[in-house]
Each structure stands twice: as C-alpha cells, then as structure tokens.
Amino acid sequence: MRKLKVAVIGVGGIATVHLPGWAASEHAELAAGSDVDQQALAAWGEENGIDYLTADPAELFDDPEIDIIDICTPSNYHAPLAIAALEAGKHVLCEKPLAPTPAEIEAMIRARDKSGKLLMTAQHHRYSGVSKAMKAEIDAGALGQVYHARSWMLRRAAAPTRPGFILKEHSGGGACIDIGVHILDLTLWFMGNPTPTAVSGVSRTELAKKEGAFSIWGGAIPKEMDVEEFAAAFVRFDNGATLMLEVSWLLHHDTPGDDMRMWLYGSEGGCLWPKNEIYQSNYQTQQHYNRTLQRTPDLLPPHAQECVEFAQAVVDGGPSPVPAEQSLQVMRILDGIYRSQESGREIRLDE
Ligand SMILES: NC(=O)c1ccc[n+]([C@@H]2O[C@H](COP(=O)([O-])OP(=O)(O)OC[C@H]3O[C@@H](n4cnc5c(N)ncnc54)[C@H](O)[C@@H]3O)[C@@H](O)[C@H]2O)c1
Numbered sequence: 001m002r003k004l005k006v007a008v009i010g011v012g013g014i015a016t017v018h019l020p021g022w023a024a025s026e027h028a029e030l031a032a033g034s035d036v037d038q039q040a041l042a043a044w045g046e047e048n049g050i051d052y053l054t055a056d057p058a059e060l061f062d063d064p065e066i067d068i069i070d071i072c073t074p075s076n077y078h079a080p081l082a083i084a085a086l087e088a089g090k091h092v093l094c095e096k097p098l099a100p101t102p103a104e105i106e107a108m109i110r111a112r113d114k115s116g117k118l119l120m121t122a123q124h125h126r127y128s129g130v131s132k133a134m135k136a137e138i139d140a141g142a143l144g145q146v147y148h149a150r151s152w153m154l155r156r157a158a159a160p161t162r163p164g165f166i167l168k169e170h171s172g173g174g175a176c177i178d179i180g181v182h183i184l185d186l187t188l189w190f191m192g193n194p195t196p197t198a199v200s201g202v203s204r205t206e207l208a209k210k211e212g213a214f215s216i217w218g219g220a221i222p223k224e225m226d227v228e229e230f231a232a233a234f235v236r237f238d239n240g241a242t243l244m245l246e247v248s249w250l251l252h253h254d255t256p257g258d259d260m261r262m263w264l265y266g267s268e269g270g271c272l273w274p275k276n277e278i279y280q281s282n283y284q285t286q287q288h289y290n291r292t293l294q295r296t297p298d299l300l301p302p303h304a305q306e307c308v309e310f311a312q313a314v315v316d317g318g319p320s321p322v323p324a325e326q327s328l329q330v331m332r333i334l335d336g337i338y339r340s341q342e343s344g345r346e347i348r349l350d351e
Contacts, residue, residue: 004091004311005031007052007060009081010073011044012164014095014303018070018122019048021307024300028068028311032060057081061088068314070307071095074164076172079104082119086111091118093310097181098327100172102335105328112324120310120320121327123185125260127305129296130274131186137271137293138190142278144268145239146191151262152246153183158257159208159229159249161218166225174227176203176334179258180247184330185322187243187262190273193326194237199336200346201233207250215249216256233337238350245333 006022008015011033022030032052035041045053060066061084069085071078071094079099082092086108098121099105112119125131138146164170165178188194207213208229213221229250235243253259262273269280276293299305309321336347 004028004067004314005065006068006070007032007034007063007066008070008072009034009057009060010071010077010095011035011041012072014122015044015070015072017301017303018072018093018307021300021304022070022311024304025308025311027315028307032063032066034060058084061085061090067091068093068311074170075100075177076170079108082108083111086115086117086119089115089117091310091314093120093122093307095122096185096327097121097172097177097331097334098324099331100177102328102331105324105331109324109328118310118314118318118320119324120306120313121185121322121324122303122306123182123189123322123327124302124306125182125186126189126322127299127302127309128274129299130276130293131302132299133293133296134271134273134276135190137278138192138264142269142280143264143266143271146264146266147241148265149187149191149241149243149262151183151187151243152259153179154246154248154251154253154255154259155179156253156256157214157216157250159215159217159221159225161215161220161222163222166222166227168226171227173334173338174203174205174225175229175247175249176231176337177227179249180231180245180334180337181327181330183247183260183262184245184333185327186273187245187264188326188329190262190264191237191241191243193329194239194241195350196235196329196333196336197238197350198236198346198348199233199333199340201231201245201337201340203228203231203337203341205229207252213250221250231334231337233333233340235333235336
C-alpha cells in the first residue's frame with residue numbers, strides 16, 4: 001500500500017523530534033523539507049537522506065504526491081502556511097500553538113472545513129503514557145465532576161533565547177505562547193474541554209530586564225526580547241469550574257528544568273499529574289485513600305507518537321486527534337490574559 005508522503009516546513013529543533021514518528025508510522029513516511037534557511041535545509045536533507053528540498057513551500061502545496069504538511073516553523077508563520085496547505089488539499093499537523101491569536105485559528109478552522117482535510121495541533125504532552133493513563137481514569141469517572149484545577153509550568157532561568165521565541169514578530173508572545181499552551185491544553189483536556197467564559201490575569205517581564213539576565217539554554221537573554229516571561233490567571237468555565245494557572249520561563253523557583261504540574265479537584269476525587277496519584281474519601285468510614293496509577297502503556301516518545309496517531313487518523317478519515325476547536329479555546333484564554341493585563345480587569349469571553 002502506498003504510504004502517505006510527509007513534507008516538513010521549518011527543519012529546526014522540533015522537526016527533529018517528529019522524524020522518529022514518521023519513521024515509525026505504518027501509514028506515512030518523510031518525503032520532503034522546506035526552510036527559509038538554505039544552509040540548515042541542506043544539512044537537514046543530508047542528515048536524513050532527503051533530497052526533495054525547497055525554499056518555496058508552495059512547491060510542496062502544488063505537488064499532488066505530498067499528502068501531509070508538518071508545520072514546525074516559529075509560531076507566527078503557522079496560520080498562513082496551514083491555510084495555504086489546506087487550500088491545496090493537504091492534511092496538516094501543526095506545532096503548538098496552532099496560532100498565537102484566536103482570529104488566526106478561526107481562519108484555519110474555516111480553511112479546514114472548506115478543504116475537508118484534517119488539522120491537528122501537535123500537543124505532545126497528551127501522548128505520554130502518564131497523560132493517557134490519567135485521562136482514561138478521569139474519563140472513567142475517578143474524579144466525578146471536576147470543579148477546580150490548579151496547573152503550572154514554571155522554569156528557573158530557562159527561557160529559549162532564539163528569535164523565534166523572544167521576538168513578538170516571530171512568536172506572537174512569550175511564555176504563554178511557548179509553554180502556557182502545553183499545560184493549558186492538557187488541563188482543559190483532562191477537564192473535558194469546558195468552554196472558558198472569563199479570564200483575569202497578568203503577564204509581565206521582570207527578570208529578563210535585569211543586567212546579566214541569563215538562560216541555562218542560551219546564555220544571555222537578548223536585550224531585544226519583547227515578550228512576557230511570566231503570567232498568572234484565574235479562569236471561569238461555562239460548567240461552573242475554575243482554574244488557577246501560572247506560567248514562567250525565568251522565575252526564582254526551586255527547580256531548574258520544567259516544574260509542570262496539575263491538580264484537579266472533583267466531586268468524587270482529586271488527582272495530581274504527572275505523579276499520577278488519585279485522592280479519594282469514603283464518607284461512610286471517614287477514610288481518605290490514595291492510589292497511584294502504575295501501568296502506563298508503552299509508547300513512542302510523545303512527539304513521535306503524535307505523528308503516528310495523526311497518520312492513523314488520516315487513514316481512518318478522522319477525527320483529528322487534537323481538534324483546532326480545542327486549541328482555539330486555549331488561545332482565547334491566553335489572549336484573555338494579555339487583554340486583562342492591558343485593562344487591569346477580568347475579560348468576559350462569552351459576550
Ligand atoms: N511541542 C514542543 O514541545 C515544542 C518544543 C519546541 C518548539 N515547539 C514549537 O515548534 C515551532 C518551532 O520551534 P523550534 O524550536 O523548532 O524552532 P527552531 O528555531 O529550532 O526552528 C525553526 C525553523 O523554522 C525555520 N523558519 C523560520 N521561519 C520560517 C518560514 N517562514 N518558513 C519556513 N521555515 C521557517 C527556521 O529557519 C528554523 O530552521 C514553534 O512553533 C514552537 O512553539 C514545540
């Protein structure tokens with residue numbers, strides 16, 4: 001059977017971790033690459049044995065042999081590339097954030113609906129064994145009705161320093177857009193994707209402005225950085241649930257890498273991810289009891305697993321494993337944080 005042909009656009013860091021997924025898929029294979037940096041593209045082609053390389057992504061969109069476009073460019077280029085690919089009849093896997101504004105995601109949804117092709121956001125945290133195991137428990141009713149969540153993704157001196165992340169013209173935003181999308185997408189997914197109705201938040205740049213500010217990943221924080229390093233928010237949902245969210249690249253905090261955690265509190269139980277503990281009470285015996293999920297099925301690395309599952313969804317005729325509608329709600333919350341910072345007030349999302 002003919003395999004689906006995949007073309008990657010933007011052959012930088014994240015594209016590299018998608019490749020084992022395309023290699024592992026029984027339905028798809030890497031066929032081509034495109035990048036604005038010709039030197040990087042040539043080196044990538046040589047490293048991966050790919051000689052179909054082009055500076056012009058339109059060449060890939062026009063090629064009937066290409067089935068899937070895998071968008072791995074900085075975030076501000078996701079929407080125009082995805083829309084052009086969908087209009088050309090390609091299926092699109094797009095790195096997070098799907099796009100840095102709700103309006104762009106709405107335009108992508110319109111292009112998807114017109115084309116009838118699949119559009120998936122690469123939210124790889126959904127594809128780890130611990131995430132899948134906890135999601136299955138929650139869906140089986142372990143927590144009952146979730147009415148409150150606390151989640152964060154905090155780092156100490158660990159900001160990406162490349163222009164694609166710290167200049168708004170390329171990234172569309174800072175820590176919210178880079179890592180806020182990860183923890184927020186996962187939290188909403190565990191909560192059953194309720195619709196957000198209001199956001200009160202702050203977003204600011206504090207430590208990056210200090211003389212000598214540094215990142216363990218990239219040395220000095222460039223002076224030109226014009227995006228936020230920190231955000232915190234309180235979110236209300238249409239089902240009455242609430243969420244407290246914290247995100248930072250540079251906080252004075254006790255862990256050097258990612259401190260990414262989520263507590264969910266429901267009518268029948270609470271949980272802590274990724275420790276994957278579930279907390280419950282027996283009101284007849286007045287006992288508390290905890291259990292830890294032990295069995296997490298063997299998976300490929302999450303970035304690879306998401307590619308495998310996207311190819312499978314294309315073969316199955318859908319649905320998209322991470323629908324754009326869910327990414328739209330994530331971005332409406334992050335956009336609400338920015339607007340709340342500007343106005344100093346809670347922003348209604350349901351008016
Ligand atoms: N899922 C994750 O864990 C994760 C991690 C890192 C990055 N990302 C996402 O992946 C995307 C890329 O990040 P990265 O770390 O790979 O960045 P990167 O800087 O390593 O690579 C980006 C590549 O895109 C190329 N590029 C820039 N503009 C382009 C354009 N208009 N057309 C074609 N190519 C273009 C650059 O030359 C570079 O080779 C971002 O959207 C980021 O949010 C996701």
